[in-house]
Amino acid sequence: MSDRAPQPVERRLPTEESRQLVALVRDIVSKEIAPRASEEEEAGRFPRELFTLLSEAGLLALPYDSAFGGGDQPYEVYLQVLEELAAARLTVGLGVSVHSLACHALAGFGTEEQRLAHLPAMLSGGLLGAYCLSEPASGSDAASLRTRAVKDGDDWVLTGTKAWITHGGVADFYTVLARSGGEGPRGISAFLVPGDATGLSAALPEKKMGMKGSPTAQLHFDGVRVRGDRLLGAEGQGFAIALSALDSGRLGIAACAVGVAQAALDQAVGYAAERRQFGRPVADFQGLRFMLADMATQVEAGRALYLEAARLRDAGLPFSRQAAMAKLFCTDAAMRVTTDAVQVLGGYGFTLDFPVERLMREAKVLQIVEGTNQIQRMVIARHLAGPETR
Known part of the structure; x- marks a missing residue:
């Protein structure tokens, strides 16, 4: 049996623009996402073309400032869009949430120059992001992470392994938390790492009981060199950013x-x-x-x-x-x-x-x-x- 389309939910939306936005999302869901959701999940197929479509429609940028390519939508509206997407296929809804999470550090803590340089492409340029906090030995205890960031001239060199990364191996950029100083939360910094950086590689995706269409993988940082202007926020501020x-x-x-x-x-x-x-x-x-x-x-x-x-x-x-x-x-x-x-x-x-x-x-x-x-x-x-x- 094919997927039954989600029943429309009565939503209290603040503006006519937001009502039209949800109508657009429902149209995309009914035509592009819901009809093939179960089939593609069973096949373990990652729907990159859907994220490209959502980016073109402005749906990867909703809660961010329009000055940097965002949608200027309140979180109240953005979350209802996520609900609509997840009801059709969690791989898509959760993927949009993870992408937004990956943009948060730059949008909230980056300099004006950093945001102008990177955010427009991240928000509405067809790129897809991932968020790298967890490690094989540090999940809930995130402050104990071991991935190192060592200063080398004007650059940083990252070495270590991240785990349970949604979009691991397919993302265009990663927001990475790494230890740049001593032990504890104050020794952690945040970095914006390109997906094609030399020394960055992904393990085979995890075999999971659900969300088979969403790749979850370890990421290995083998001396990945990151320019100094890709440090997000102040050195040692990474845990607060996370x-x-x-x-x-x-x-x-x-x-x-x-x-x-x-x-x-x-x-x-x-x-x-x-x-x-x-x-x-x-x-x-x-x-x-x-x-x-x-x-x-x-x-x-x-x-x-x-x-x-x-x-x-x-x-x-x-x-x-x-x-x-x-x-x-x-x-x-x-x-x-x-x-x-x-x-x-x-x-x-x-x-x-x-x-x-x-x-x-x-x-x-x-x-x-x-x-x-x-x-x-x-x-x-x-x-x-x-x-x-x-």
């Missing part, structure tokens, strides 16, 4: 999770209305109706949570706690909703004929990336009760 980016990135993951959950809910509702048992649609049975009601409530609650956090961000107010809450709740909800959708479809939900099994497999990774949900609980608790005593 945390700032992750606050925004977690909202992207939350929006993608709601998109996946919405797609699973749409499939479950459609199937329940069509499938007949004992002479009537299974949607007539109270046990299943209550399950659908609970699923819909979790989707709506997750959407409200990520949008409220986005509005805080757009207003220039602190939003780190709300971003962690949104990432935690939305991704846990996506796991529950997709699992319940498989149950609603019964045996058919366990087959490749319907996309709910793919959605369930994809939902799992959202509880892990950009800070596991255990880490999100730690972040929230620190906001409530202060740092842990030792």
Whole structure:
């Protein structure tokens, strides 16, 4: 069976421009993304041409300043676009979120000269980015990263290995966090590294249970030379830059999770209305109706949570706690909703004929990336009760 198109979600958008933007996204989704999503995911095909199309439509640049090629859209709007894309194919929605994350350091901490030199191509020039923080031995404990950046004249030389890199090996640029000084978070700096830099290579992509169309790979830096003007922010500021980016990135993951959950809910509702048992649609049975009601409530609650956090961000107010809450709740909800959708479809939900099994497999990774949900609980608790005593 082909993918069922996501049901339109009623959205409260602030301007006519943003309403037209979402209409454009839905048109691209219905024509270019949804019809082949399951087939291409099963084949493990990376849809680079879709990212080129999205770049040409301005959808890789939405939350950034138009002076540098951005779309001048508030995060509230950008996240709803991510939700639409992820509902059709998580490889695309999450890919846009990762690209935006990769642009964050330059846009937020680069000099005017750096932004003018690089951002227009990164935002609307057909390029695709990746974000390099995790390493084989430092995931949640990101401050313990070992990749080194050593000053050599006006340049920096990077040596080490990054792990779990979305778009690893296919990206045109990488925002890389590396140790330029002593131990701990204050010894970390951020660099903008070209994808074709000499000494930079990618391992074979990981074999994953979901998101098979999105390459995730280790990156090896074997004496990669980076010009001094590609240091982002001040030397030693990299960890603070990374945390700032992750606050925004977690909202992207939350929006993608709601998109996946919405797609699973749409499939479950459609199937329940069509499938007949004992002479009537299974949607007539109270046990299943209550399950659908609970699923819909979790989707709506997750959407409200990520949008409220986005509005805080757009207003220039602190939003780190709300971003962690949104990432935690939305991704846990996506796991529950997709699992319940498989149950609603019964045996058919366990087959490749319907996309709910793919959605369930994809939902799992959202509880892990950009800070596991255990880490999100730690972040929230620190906001409530202060740092842990030792």
